[in-house]
Amino acid sequence: METKVLKISEESLELSKALLESGEVIGMPTETVYGLAGDGRNSTAVKRIFEVKGRPSDNPLIAHVHKDFDLESLCYIERDYVPLLIKEFMPGPLTLVMKSKGVVCSEAICGGETLAVRMPSHKGCQELLKKVNIPLVAPSANISKHTSPVTASHVYNDLNGKIPLILDGGKCLGGIESTVLDVTGEYPRILRAGLITKEMIERATGKCFISEHKEGDKVKSPGVKYTHYRPKCQTALYETNQVDQAIKRYEKEVANGKTPYIMCENKYAKQFKGKNLLLLGESGEEVASNLYDKLLEGEERADIIIAISMGREDGVYMGIMNRLKKACG
Ligand code: TXA
Ligand code: MG
Numbered sequence: 001m002e003t004k005v006l007k008i009s010e011e012s013l014e015l016s017k018a019l020l021e022s023g024e025v026i027g028m029p030t031e032t033v034y035g036l037a038g039d040g041r042n043s044t045a046v047k048r049i050f051e052v053k054g055r056p057s058d059n060p061l062i063a064h065v066h067k068d069f070d071l072e073s074l075c076y077i078e079r080d081y082v083p084l085l086i087k088e089f090m091p092g093p094l095t096l097v098m099k100s101k102g103v104v105c106s107e108a109i110c111g112g113e114t115l116a117v118r119m120p121s122h123k124g125c126q127e128l129l130k131k132v133n134i135p136l137v138a139p140s141a142n143i144s145k146h147t148s149p150v151t152a153s154h155v156y157n158d159l160n161g162k163i164p165l166i167l168d169g170g171k172c173l174g175g176i177e178s179t180v181l182d183v184t185g186e187y188p189r190i191l192r193a194g195l196i197t198k199e200m201i202e203r204a205t206g207k208c209f210i211s212e213h214k215e216g217d218k219v220k221s222p223g224v225k226y227t228h229y230r231p232k233c234q235t236a237l238y239e240t241n242q243v244d245q246a247i248k249r250y251e252k253e254v255a256n257g258k259t260p261y262i263m264c265e266n267k268y269a270k271q272f273k274g275k276n277l278l279l280l281g282e283s284g285e286e287v288a289s290n291l292y293d294k295l296l297e298g299e300e301r302a303d304i305i306i307a308i309s310m311g312r313e314d315g316v317y318m319g320i321m322n323r324l325k326k327a328c329g
Helices: 010-021 043-053 082-089 123-132 152-159 198-205 240-255 284-301 317-328
Strands: 004-007 026-028 035-039 062-064 094-100 114-118 165-168 179-182 189-192 234-238 260-264 277-279 304-308
Touching: 004 010, 004 152, 010 026, 010 035, 010 123, 010 165, 026 152, 035 043, 082 094, 082 198, 152 165, 152 284, 234 240, 234 317, 240 260, 240 304, 260 284, 277 284, 284 304, 284 317, 304 317
Parallel strands: 004 165, 026 165, 062 114, 094 179, 234 304, 260 277, 260 304
Antiparallel strands: 026 035, 094 114, 179 189
16 A cells, blocks of 8 residues: 655645545644544444554554534543643643543444543644544554654654555654543543643642552553553663763673664763764753654664663653653663
């Protein structure tokens, strides 16, 4: 199959609509990462998504809808704090897990009772969602376990020949996936950390818990149990107080004829002067925005990415460190 990559236009949106309505799956931009989208009501399209990605069959998908879509047509809004979250953070990088009404097919939610829903804020994605006016389920548009794509060419590198179309909406500005929040209980619970932070949710609703998967826990959000986000090259992760060890490792790799790259925040640039660098930026938002892009640049150029930890897990750093540990740890 030939994979077209088309900039977002009236024409490419029409083509997308026709493909999606015929049960095909396509690459679509969002403000977080690129998604592999299909009609959430169509079990054949949903099966195709799992097949294209090589995704484990027990890991449910997120339904994406436009900003005027009636969420209550898809799920039950059972808690009083949910409208506050919707008002504050949607459209945006927040996914809400609620009891499903069964419109999105059971294959998409792996036979479970809940459905994860989000409203992406990416302009081109909103245009697509508005045009099709159906819930599009979409996991990140990478081969399962690989680093998530933040440009159309990243999607192309993973899925070329497997899907008919990738809509090119530029580089994703958010850079890490949405926060997945279980809102079925008395208080909201973060199942996957992201750009909407625990602190932001607490400000809106008062309380918020974290229930990310740890070894031995019962899995609440299946996706977080898998090895994830791995670039194709070798990786190593050093703590903030292990800069000297990271330099020794770099020199050892060079001595062995390898090409190492150090991936770190800009503030380390001086300490690693003269070395191959993948610089992530200064603020947490910048680091999130660059993380996957730099991992994917690294796998092209390096034999090994030597990453330096952020050394903190407050705010957006929780989501960043969660990815960094899985990608490089
Ligand atoms: O930013 C994002 O969320 C991106 C873009 C494309 O929207 N999508 C994304 O999808 O990251 P995916 O499939 O790669 O990750 C979805 C995550 C997984 O951790 C999955 O287990 C969790 O959401 N999830 C989906 N449905 C769920 C449900 N009903 N209950 C609990 N967790 C759910
Ligand atoms: Mg993913």
